[in-house]
Amino acid sequence: MQADHHSVSFGNEEEEFYYHRIHRKRPFERNNHYHGTYEIYYLISGERSYFIKEKLYSIQAGDLILINKFDVHKTSGQGDPEHERIVINFSDSFLGSGHPFLPAGLLSMFDQDQPVLRLRPSEQDSVMHILDSMAAEILNRSPAFEHMLRLQLTELLIKANRLSASAIEPASPSLNPLHQKITDVVQYINSHYPLKITLKQLSDTFYISPFYLSRIFKEITGFTIVNYIQLTRIREAQRLLLSTDLRIVDIAETVGFESLTHFDRTFKKMTSMTASRYRKLNSQQ
Numbered sequence: 001m002q003a004d005h006h007s008v009s010f011g012n013e014e015e016e017f018y019y020h021r022i023h024r025k026r027p028f029e030r031n032n033h034y035h036g037t038y039e040i041y042y043l044i045s046g047e048r049s050y051f052i053k054e055k056l057y058s059i060q061a062g063d064l065i066l067i068n069k070f071d072v073h074k075t076s077g078q079g080d081p082e083h084e085r086i087v088i089n090f091s092d093s094f095l096g097s098g099h100p101f102l103p104a105g106l107l108s109m110f111d112q113d114q115p116v117l118r119l120r121p122s123e124q125d126s127v128m129h130i131l132d133s134m135a136a137e138i139l140n141r142s143p144a145f146e147h148m149l150r151l152q153l154t155e156l157l158i159k160a161n162r163l164s165a166s167a168i169e170p171a172s173p174s175l176n177p178l179h180q181k182i183t184d185v186v187q188y189i190n191s192h193y194p195l196k197i198t199l200k201q202l203s204d205t206f207y208i209s210p211f212y213l214s215r216i217f218k219e220i221t222g223f224t225i226v227n228y229i230q231l232t233r234i235r236e237a238q239r240l241l242l243s244t245d246l247r248i249v250d251i252a253e254t255v256g257f258e259s260l261t262h263f264d265r266t267f268k269k270m271t272s273m274t275a276s277r278y279r280k281l282n283s284q285q
Contacts, residue, residue: 044128
């Protein structure tokens with residue numbers, strides 16, 4: 001059974017629960033993306049670079065990464081491309097608001113500034129035991145296995161919450177000056193997205209030529225500057241659609257769109273649905 005665990009897939013990352021384990025030997029790089037579910041990423045072997053929200057991290061085997069809903073993230077190679085990892089995504093509704101074993105405030109750890117936990121060997125063994133047990137439930141499909149997955153996920157979350165307060169040697173963001181400069185640009189966009197932001201304005205603010213800024217921003221983040229600004233606005237619009245009763249026209253203005261038509265077109269392009277349909281399908285009851 002253990003050998004079968006090296007390739008396991010269950011669910012979809014945008015649905016209630018998703019588990020995916022894979023061992024890759026060839027170069028692999030996923031584009032920047034985000035989703036409306038929480039993500040737990042565990043690197044079993046190898047080394048990777050991880051861009052999360054606005055910082056770049058170097059991660060190694062045994063690192064546990066916690067990614068909040070709607071946080072932009074991207075993995076890419078670092079050295080030898082061979083690596084093995086496990087990804088778990090889950091929604092707010094998967095464990096249920098009335099789950100008797102879910103401590104209050106447990107998910108707040110996904111909102112911390114340090115998303116990468118560097119685990120001791122004994123902690124790695126403990127985490128892998130839970131992850132392997134989840135894989136066994138998925139592969140065997142025993143009666144009520146999905147209920148068991150909920151219990152195992154709760155155990156993993158409690159374990160991660162404890163480790164977030166005691167993990168040693170947290171992985172530091174890359175100190176590469178170029179990466180730091182782009183981090184500063186990303187932070188600026190994240191703070192000023194409701195306002196009009198132009199390439200010239202960013203160029204003047206950060207003392208980089210427009211051409212060079214455009215090129216290195218795309219190389220490091222995977223986005224053009226215009227696309228990243230639009231993504232940031234749409235990501236905030238999604239949050240407001242789910243967490244407020246604001247009218248869609250007011251949300252469009254709040255996140256920085258000058259017209260509802262432009263907002264509607266951009267929202268549908270990025271999410272494959274209208275804002276009203278997104279609110280209807282995803283609003284929690």
